[in-house]
Amino acid sequence: MKNLFLGMMLIVVALSTQAQEKKNKNAKYTIMVNGNCEQCQRRIQKAAFSVDGVKTANWSIETHKLDVTINEEKTSVVEVKKAVAKVGHDAGEVRATKEDYDNLHSCCKYEREEPAK
Amino acid sequence: MMKKQISILLLTLLCSVSSYSQDTLQEVKVQSKNKGLQKSSKITANTTLLTSKELLKAACCNLAESFETNPSIDVNFSDALTGTKQIKMLGLTSPYLMITEENIPSVRGASQAYGLSFTPGTWVESIQITKGAGSVVNGYESISGQINTELLKPANDIPFFLNAYGSTDSRFELNTHFNTKISDKWASSLFVHGNTRIAKNDMNDDDFLDNPLAKQINVLNRWQYTDAQKGWVGFVNFRYMNDEKQTGEIDFDPKKDKGTTNFWGSEINTERFNVSTKIGYVFPEMPYQSFGFQNAFDSHDQDSYFGLNQYNIKQSSYYSNLIFNSIINNTMNKFATGLNFTYDKYQEFVNVTDYSRIDNSVGAFFEYTFDNTSNFSFIAGGRIDNHNRLGTFITPRLHIRYNPWGKGVLRASAGRGKRSANIFAENQPLFASSRAFDILDTNGKIYGLDAEIAWNYGLSFNQGFSLFGKNSDVGIDFYKTDFKNQVVVDLYTAPAIPGTHQALFYNLNGKSYANSLQLDFNVELMKHLDLRTAYKYYDIQTDYLSGRSERPLQAKHRFFGNLAYETHIVDKGKQWKFDFTYNWMGEQKLPETASNPVEDRLSEYSPSYSLMNAQVTRTFSSTFEVYVGGENIGNYKQEKAILGSENPFGPTFDASIAYAPVFGQMYYAGLRFKIK
Numbered sequence: 001m002k003n004l005f006l007g008m009m010l011i012v013v014a015l016s017t018q019a020q021e022k023k024n025k026n027a028k029y030t031i032m033v034n035g036n037c038e039q040c041q042r043r044i045q046k047a048a049f050s051v052d053g054v055k056t057a058n059w060s061i062e063t064h065k066l067d068v069t070i071n072e073e074k075t076s077v078v079e080v081k082k083a084v085a086k087v088g089h090d091a092g093e094v095r096a097t098k099e100d101y102d103n104l105h106s107c108c109k110y111e112r113e114e115p116a117k
Numbered sequence: 118m119m120k121k122q123i124s125i126l127l128l129t130l131l132c133s134v135s136s137y138s139q140d141t142l143q144e145v146k147v148q149s150k151n152k153g154l155q156k157s158s159k160i161t162a163n164t165t166l167l168t169s170k171e172l173l174k175a176a177c178c179n180l181a182e183s184f185e186t187n188p189s190i191d192v193n194f195s196d197a198l199t200g201t202k203q204i205k206m207l208g209l210t211s212p213y214l215m216i217t218e219e220n221i222p223s224v225r226g227a228s229q230a231y232g233l234s235f236t237p238g239t240w241v242e243s244i245q246i247t248k249g250a251g252s253v254v255n256g257y258e259s260i261s262g263q264i265n266t267e268l269l270k271p272a273n274d275i276p277f278f279l280n281a282y283g284s285t286d287s288r289f290e291l292n293t294h295f296n297t298k299i300s301d302k303w304a305s306s307l308f309v310h311g312n313t314r315i316a317k318n319d320m321n322d323d324d325f326l327d328n329p330l331a332k333q334i335n336v337l338n339r340w341q342y343t344d345a346q347k348g349w350v351g352f353v354n355f356r357y358m359n360d361e362k363q364t365g366e367i368d369f370d371p372k373k374d375k376g377t378t379n380f381w382g383s384e385i386n387t388e389r390f391n392v393s394t395k396i397g398y399v400f401p402e403m404p405y406q407s408f409g410f411q412n413a414f415d416s417h418d419q420d421s422y423f424g425l426n427q428y429n430i431k432q433s434s435y436y437s438n439l440i441f442n443s444i445i446n447n448t449m450n451k452f453a454t455g456l457n458f459t460y461d462k463y464q465e466f467v468n469v470t471d472y473s474r475i476d477n478s479v480g481a482f483f484e485y486t487f488d489n490t491s492n493f494s495f496i497a498g499g500r501i502d503n504h505n506r507l508g509t510f511i512t513p514r515l516h517i518r519y520n521p522w523g524k525g526v527l528r529a530s531a532g533r534g535k536r537s538a539n540i541f542a543e544n545q546p547l548f549a550s551s552r553a554f555d556i557l558d559t560n561g562k563i564y565g566l567d568a569e570i571a572w573n574y575g576l577s578f579n580q581g582f583s584l585f586g587k588n589s590d591v592g593i594d595f596y597k598t599d600f601k602n603q604v605v606v607d608l609y610t611a612p613a614i615p616g617t618h619q620a621l622f623y624n625l626n627g628k629s630y631a632n633s634l635q636l637d638f639n640v641e642l643m644k645h646l647d648l649r650t651a652y653k654y655y656d657i658q659t660d661y662l663s664g665r666s667e668r669p670l671q672a673k674h675r676f677f678g679n680l681a682y683e684t685h686i687v688d689k690g691k692q693w694k695f696d697f698t699y700n701w702m703g704e705q706k707l708p709e710t711a712s713n714p715v716e717d718r719l720s721e722y723s724p725s726y727s728l729m730n731a732q733v734t735r736t737f738s739s740t741f742e743v744y745v746g747g748e749n750i751g752n753y754k755q756e757k758a759i760l761g762s763e764n765p766f767g768p769t770f771d772a773s774i775a776y777a778p779v780f781g782q783m784y785y786a787g788l789r790f791k792i793k
Contacts (some may be wrong), residue, residue: 026402038523042491049447049490056405056448056492068400 004067008015023072026055031081033059035064035092037107046086123330153681154187154649156579156590158526159646161486161494161518162251165189165592168606174681174696175732176746176785178290178312180241180266181233185730188637188651188677188696189246190264191671197758198364198383198544200328201231206262207248207596208634208655212543213537213571215251215259216268219352220411220438221393222256226461227417227432230545235269235358235389237310237335239280239292239559242267249575249596250532253455253482253498254440257512259710260534260571261631270352270580271296271304271341277792284785286328287316298577301345311717314658319368320781321754322757323762325772327780329364330387348399348407355497356391364422366765375422381765383549385421393694398773405451406443412436424765430542431464451486457502467554472564476537478504484514492520506562507535518544524581524590531574537563538604540622546773547620551761553612555622567624570601579637589640600629603659608708610663615712617768627660640672649679670776672725674703690739696746698730705776710769717760717769726753745786 002017041067043058044066053074059066068080084091088100090112101112156164167187175185181202184190204211216224216232223328224232244266249261278294290312298304321327335358342351362385363371369382393413400406415434422428440455457480465472483499495517501570503509514532520525521545540556547554561567577594607621634654641647653675657668665675678699686692704722711718732746739764761769 026401045490049449052446054447055444 006110025071025073026069027072027077028067028069028078029077031066031068031077031084031092032064033084033092033107034064034110034112035059035061036063036110039105040108040110043087044084044089044106047083047089048080051075051083054080118713119248121463130745132722133617157341158520158524158579159627160495161488161528162247162516163249163528163575164245166248168691169242172238172241172244173734173744174694175565175698176282176748176787177236177238178233178282180244182668183241183244184246184698186649186679186681186696187246188635188649188653188679189248191675191768194231194775194778197755197779198329198549199231199362199546199771199782200327200356200364201234203231204264205671206264207573207598208631208657208668209261209598210543212538213260213262213534214600215256215263216266217255218714219268219395220265220392221413222258225258226434226463226539227419227430227465227542229539229543231360231387235333235335235360235387236266237267237290237292237308239294239310240308242269248577248594249516249530250534251498252572253484253500253512253514255438256457256459256582257500257502258534258536260536260569260573261596266269268337268339269306269308271306271339272298272343274304274306275791275793279775280787281579281788284783286314286318286780286783287310288328288331290787302342303341304341306337306339307335307337308339317366318537318780321758321779323759324362324366324368325381325759327758329362331360331362331717333358333360335360341493343397343558350397350399351393351544352393352395354391354393356393357391358387358389359617360387362386362421376425378425378766380788381422381424381770383423385419387417387421389418390416392482399646405448406731407441409438409440409442409455411438421545422439423545423767424770427466427468427547428541428545429464429466433462435460443576449450449488449490450482453486453489454481454483456481457500462485465541472541474506476504476506478507485696491607492630494518497577506537510535526579528577529575531572531753533570533572535570538566538569540564540566540604540606544606544620546610546775547606548619549619550771550773551766551768552608552618552620552771555619555621557621561624564622566604566622567602571603572601573598578670584640587641587643587767589638591639592635592637594635596631596633598631600625603629605629605659605661607663608669609661609666611712616714618709618771621662623662625660627665629705630661631655631657633657645684646680646682649677649681651677653677654786656735661777669708670705670774672703672705674725676701686736690736690737694732694734694736696730696734700728702728702777704724707776708771708774710771710774713760713769716758719757719760723755726777727751728753728778740791743786745784747782747784749778749782753777754781755779 001054044059045057048054053071056069080092081094085094085096088096088104149350153168155166165702172183177183191205192202196199197259206214212229215645247263250258276296280292281288289362293309296306312333320325338355340353365382366380369380396410398408413436417432420429437458440453442453444451448790459478461476463474480500482500486496488494498514500512512533517532519527536710556565559565575596579592581590603625605623612619636652639649655673658665661666682695683694684692703725706722707719729750730748734744736742758779760771
């Protein structure tokens with residue numbers, strides 16, 4: 001009897017913990033993305049929108065901040081950073097590869113520190 | 118069934134700056150910092166924003182006079198008696214425009230003729246002017262454009278504002294605005310406006326008043342509720358207006374001569390009452406998703422007579438619009454959808470004929486906007502409406518914008534509009550003539566006539582560039598309006614009995630189109646010195662019974678120029694502002710007068726002429742400024758403003774043919790005082 005009771009308590013706890021982990025369908029994140037001109041804005045925003053689950057994406061030339069709203073049931077902020085890095089812009093801690101950076105238009109080639117070896 | 122559609126489930130505010138209900142509630146405030154006339158290369162439709170800075174450049178006593186410094190809208194006098202200013206866009210008169218106030222249709226039906234003079238200029242925060250077929254969200258009636266006026270909002274208004282104005286044509290105006298923030302959520306404003314013209318002016322010695330004796334009192338009380346955390350915004354407005362005009366012969370005395378042939382006179386008395394509400398809700402954490410619910414109840418009562426012609430119209434209207442805005446996947450794909458209901462009860466009497474009727478309609482709309490956030494966007498919208506007189510019909514609209522390179526914008530639009538022509542309310546100036554009215558068709562549902570249907574197509578290109586280091590832009594736009602049906606107002610076809618005149622109304626049999634071309638060139642000549650110029654060409658033809666012809670009182674060529682200069686703002690806000698506007702009108706075709714005796718005959722075309730306006734404003738501080746100005750400084754007056762003025766009850770009398778100002782030069786002065 002006692003075991004049964006303990007078992008039921010465990011199930012209740014397990015279920016309630018799951019309920020607390022409900023995904024945010026409108027999670028807001030700000031990612032620092034390096035870039036220079038208006039062309040960059042288009043490329044960065046387009047890259048962010050290409051990720052399914054990104055609802056809004058706004059990059060400011062002055063502050064270098066990319067504000068996104070994402071549906072965490074469909075994607076995560078890491079996916080967004082990877083998509084932006086793929087087109088040549090360092091996004092947060094995710095860095096663009098040398099080839100992608102070299103593909104950027106000259107006005108977009110922002111200053112970047114060499115990655116630590 | 119209609120009540121169900123109105124039922125309040127969810128609420129959202131349509132507090133948008135643009136005429137498309139896509140903006141969020143956060144965008145309540147309109148920045149008027151830089152330019153008076155703002156054109157953005159990011160907006161899909163061909164929309165220009167007039168901010169309060171632009172409205173201060175001219176006397177702007179009421180909404181009808183707010184377009185003097187803007188080339189997209191032509192302003193002229195509707196007749197030689199009432200001093201009413203009429204606006205035209207793309208060569209078509211205001212009945213073909215959708216005029217809304219805070220996105221609720223305002224000037225329509227009975228108020229079509231004088232409605233723009235019922236909103237004082239100081240109440241206006243900004244005006245959005247859209248050329249071509251507009252958005253489907255507000256309705257199906259717009260054919261050549263949309264004009265939306267935003268009024269000052271209580272939540273961001275100053276505590277007190279006073280404007281006093283006087284002019285040499287003996288017109289005096291007083292505007293007082295009071296505002297109070299009742300709590301962090303509630304704010305209220307009270308605007309009181311009064312104007313009067315007390316002296317009789319007859320500058321051209323034809324024994325007729327050049328502009329009417331008038332009195333108007335106009336009161337608006339607004340309440341605004343804002344709860345930004347929860348996402349609710351609401352407005353309630355109460356409005357009352359009483360306007361009286363008397364015009365006609367200078368010796369006319371209404372008490373003795375009304376209804377007689379002693380002297381010819383006219384009185385137009387209008388009383389209006391309006392209650393409107395707007396409720397909006399923005400979903401928390403989702404600024405792109407919102408609901409809006411607008412309701413407006415309007416009562417308009419006009420009692421008037423023009424000589425022996427009596428015209429009384431009373432209109433009660435109810436308008437309701439429920440809109441839902443959201444996105445599909447992301448903000449590159451937005452949409453707006455909703456339901457709309459309108460009801461109009463007209464009690465209309467022309468002399469002894471009763472044209473009373475009830476109109477109602479119910480409709481649903483859907484509008485999708487795609488914006489790739491850089492160089493391409495389009496808006497595709499459609500609506501389906503069921504109207505008791507217009508039947509069931511679909512209204513499609515499309516707007517496309519493409520930025521081919523930096524500072525270049527290419528726009529295209531196409532759309533359909535349908536409306537019922539309120540032939541008497543829209544052509545009131547014709548009552549002030551000897552014309553006999555005749556409606557030739559009897560099978561239609563609107564005075565025996567059919568609905569007006571037109572398609573509008575437009576293409577425009579604007580390029581910004583640097584000229585000697587200064588900002589300039591050049592633009593070209595071309596619009597074509599093609600009427601599938603139109604109620605033709607025929608002032609050309611001579612009646613069977615020579616020497617008499619008539620106004621015929623009939624359904625279009627043939628073609629009627631309006632092509633307009635506008636070339637703009639704007640340049641910042643020096644710091645704080647801006648030049649705006651525009652050339653307009655109109656080719657407007659209609660098939661009348663007597664053959665294809667240009668429409669009357671429409672110039673083929675027009676030229677506009679505006680020069681604005683302001684000094685640096687020095688300590689405590691001292692500044693000088695100078696404004697000069699030049700308009701050149703080409704010749705206009707006039708209604709048929711060949712059968713009149715020679716002294717009452719006009720040539721087939723009017724002469725071309727120029728008009729000049731100027732204003733100087735001296736700002737003493739951020740709370741006090743004084744302005745003086747002149748309109749029609751060149752003192753150009755129309756010769757023979759009123760035909761048959763010696764015998765106003767005879768067959769040649771016509772006060773409706775106004776191709777130029779009647780009054781001549783007018784000078785004015787005023788002051789504006791604020792408490793912040």
